[in-house]
Amino acid sequence: MAYSEKVIDHYEHPRNVGSFDKDDPNVATGMVGAPACGDVMKLQLKVNEDGVIEDAKFKTYGCGSAIASSSLVTEWVKGKTLDEAAAIKNTDIAEELALPPVKIHCSILAEDAIKAAIADYKHKKGLN
Numbered sequence: 621m622a623y624s625e626k627v628i629d630h631y632e633h634p635r636n637v638g639s640f641d642k643d644d645p646n647v648a649t650g651m652v653g654a655p656a657c658g659d660v661m662k663l664q665l666k667v668n669e670d671g672v673i674e675d676a677k678f679k680t681y682g683c684g685s686a687i688a689s690s691s692l693v694t695e696w697v698k699g700k701t702l703d704e705a706a707a708i709k710n711t712d713i714a715e716e717l718a719l720p721p722v723k724i725h726c727s728i729l730a731e732d733a734i735k736a737a738i739a740d741y742k743h744k745k746g747l748n
């Protein structure tokens with residue numbers, strides 16, 4: 621299977637790899653796994669008092685498409701509000717990276733990671 625150039629670029633030069641302190645009250649952590657293949661993705665968002673995502677980091681144990689999807693998402697969420705980040709769809713990710721059908725679940729993992737991080741943030745702040 622051929623990976624698109626964008627997947628290879630993000631895979632070889634992943635943006636924003638790493639972690640924040642998950643106990644920081646302004647850090648949201650989303651950890652999700654893909655039952656289909658066992659890959660795991662951790663996405664962390666640093667949110668300022670206006671509810672804007674100032675920074676993002678990820679760690680992904682998985683295939684090239686999962687790494688590329690999470691790398692892309694860390695770039696996309698920066699400067700967005702949580703609501704705007706929640707609107708990012710796996711189809712946007714799959715389209716940007718030209719993922720083939722067999723790799724669509726890798727982009728779903730990234731969408732799920734955003735949603736999990738936002739849920740974690742709301743939980744931390746007592747918003748839900």
Ligand code: FES
Binds near residue numbers: 657681682
């Ligand atoms: Fe092997 Fe995802 S299935 S890394």
Ligand code: FES
Binds near residue numbers: 654656659684
């Ligand atoms: Fe399972 Fe990519 S996340 S193959």
